Amino acid sequence: MAEFIYLASQSPRRRQLLEQIGVRLELLLPGDADAAEALESERAGEAPAAYVRRVTRLKLDAAVQALHVRRLPPxxxxCADTTVALGRRILAKPRxxxxxxxxxxxxxxxxxxxxSAVALRWGDWRGEALSTxxxxxxxxxxxxxxxxxxxxxxxxxxxxxxxxxRAARFIEHISGSYSGIMGLPLFETAALLRQAGWR
Incomplete structure (x- = not known):
């Protein structure tokens, strides 16, 4: 078993959250930031849960490809993606x-x-989870x-x-995963790592 995982994300928050639970990681950043952003484009009528799952799968596919192209150790x-939803309306990153x-x-x-959707691949095994x-x-x-x-x-x-x-002062109540709201639900992430055989 590898001694680290690849995190395919530019988010410093996700890196900090993984380090918080003792996971060693290497960043696998996209070569083309614009192409990575394009993966997050919405489809008309797409429900928020379907959107965030789809984007996370696309990010994982792109990261797998990058891993092969760069010939990095296995x-x-x-990968993860987070979105905010107001009813069925998706509030993604502001322009x-x-x-x-x-x-x-x-x-x-x-x-x-x-x-927040999370997807993990290790060898032929692939798993995903969603935190709401x-x-x-x-x-x-x-x-x-x-x-x-x-x-x-x-x-x-x-x-x-x-x-x-600073927005913490606006928040009266949360129900669910604080780390998921930050961008990486740690309970679901740890469960996926265990399923993949990570210790």
Whole structure:
């Protein structure tokens, strides 16, 4: 069994979460960041759970290909994707500050879901899991939103916020996985690693 896993993700949060549970990892970053972002494009009418699972599978397929092309030593390969859903509406990464502010206004005073899918491949074995959490935001004032947008923390974040950052002060209640809301549900990830034979 390999002594490390490959994490195919540019997210520093996912790296920190894996290290938190004692997993040694090597980053397997995409050669083409634009191509990696293109994998996250939505399909018309696609449900949030189907979307996040599909994107995670595509990321895993791309990472497997990169592993072969680069002729890297074999090891388990982990991918994940996270999205925010308001009903059936997907709130992915905002395009710009105005788009981020609109998202925060939509989340203000209500409950939304955060869906994080994880996929793992080791040899011929492949497994996946989905974590769904619910997050309730307080009512946000225009000043709350403007201050948060000015921080720049919204950039690259599904739903335009990061629970582990300044947006924590907006959150009245969560139900589900805190690590899943951050971007990598650790319970589900550890279960997949055990199924793959990781100790």
């Amino acid at each position: 090891a388990p390969l982990l 710009d500050a105005d788009h981020a502010a609109r998202m925060l206004r939509q989340l203000s005073g209500g409950t939304h879901r955060v869906l 959490s619910r997050v309730r935001f307080a009512v946000l004032s225009d000043t709350d939103i403007a201050d948060y947008i000015a921080s720049g923390e919204w950039d690259g974040k599904a739903g335009a916020y990061a629970i582990q950052g």
